[in-house]
Amino acid sequence: MMRITEQPSKYRHLEKMPVEEITAHINAEDKTVACAIEASLPQVNRLIDAIVSKIQAGGRMFYLGAGSGGRLSVLDAIELPNTYGIEKGLVNVVLAGGIENLYLAPEEKEDDTREGWRQLREKDINEKDIVIGISASGTTPFVLASLEECRKHHITTGCIVSNPSSPIARQADFPVEVITGPEFITGSTRMKCGTAQKMIFDMISTTVMIRLGRVEDNRMVNVLLLNEKITDRAVRILMEKGELSDYEEARKLVLAHGGAKKALDYLQSSLNG
Structure with a gap:
């Protein structure tokens, strides 16, 4: 596979640049992220359809990640019960090192090939559920090994990666490959890759909640x-x-x-009374 995320930055001698030049270059690179996501929208749409189908059939959604992408998925998941009134546990995160250690960011846990599946088993993962691996490189051992176990146990899988033809994408029934290119700081995938992941998380969770009926018109009625x-x-x-x-x-x-939703239902029932 081609490790585009590790290719050298096209910007040289950053330490010699004035602030204005640094921020202008970062901004220019950030502008390319939305275009990279646009190219992957068909894959994103298929993944969303699969998530909605699983949840409507009584299943759950799991983000499975490490590093910046995994931590960003935590931010997405924790907002959903409050914003859309869904029950806790419908959307979950399995994070390398554990969510309880989010602030500590134990990067060494990315190489643990057993912990992800152990956490999933603790949450009683089953064939009704869907697990979405998050990995900029597409090779993170924590994510890869966990998705391999999911496939062995007939659990539907998806992924969000930023390199083409990665091992993790090969283990995903619904892969999303969003190719954002080399980073401004070589290999610093918390930048464009992280921005793309955050945008896709927003896209997935918002669309899923709409399709599940948690939004009316454009209002968060729940x-x-x-x-x-x-x-x-x-x-x-x-x-x-x-x-x-x-x-x-x-x-x-x-x-x-x-x-608001329950009050609206009450008003409607009173009118139909």
């Missing part, structure tokens, strides 16, 4: 009432969707029913 800002947002959603003009009345309904 958002949990965790603070005043979010409660205000839910009240305004109810006012718009329920055609209410009294803020305090709408707020009482939202609080009484635990969210």
Whole structure:
């Protein structure tokens, strides 16, 4: 396979550049990320369809990663229960070194070929689920060995990688290869690769939640009432969707029913009463 992610940066003698030149070059490289994702959209779409199908059939989704990509997947997964009101455990992360050690970033755990499958087994992984390996290089031992075990146990797999024809992509039923090219700092895949991974995580999780009915029109009607800002947002959603003009009345309904969606359902049932 071709390790594009390890190819030398086209920018030389960075230590001699003024700040303005460094930031301009980084910005220019970042602009190429969206185009790289656009080229991989057919693969992304197939992966999303597979995730939706698995969840609708009673399964769960697992991100499986190490390094920057794995840590970014944690950020994506932890937002979903609050934003879309899904039950915890529907979208999960298996991280090299464990999520509890996220801040410590134990990079040596990327080479552990047993830990990923052990963590998956602890979560009772089964054929209803789908596991998505995250690896910029496409060769991370932690991810590769875990996907190999998934395939042996007939568990559906996907991946997000940034090199073509990688071993991890070969172990994925639904591979996504987003080729972002050499990094500004040679081999620093937390940069363009990480940006691409974050954008794809947003794309996957948002689209999955929409397809699962957790969004109406363009509103997060199932958002949990965790603070005043979010409660205000839910009240305004109810006012718009329920055609209410009294803020305090709408707020009482939202609080009484635990969210905009349940309050809307109550209003609709009252009308059909």
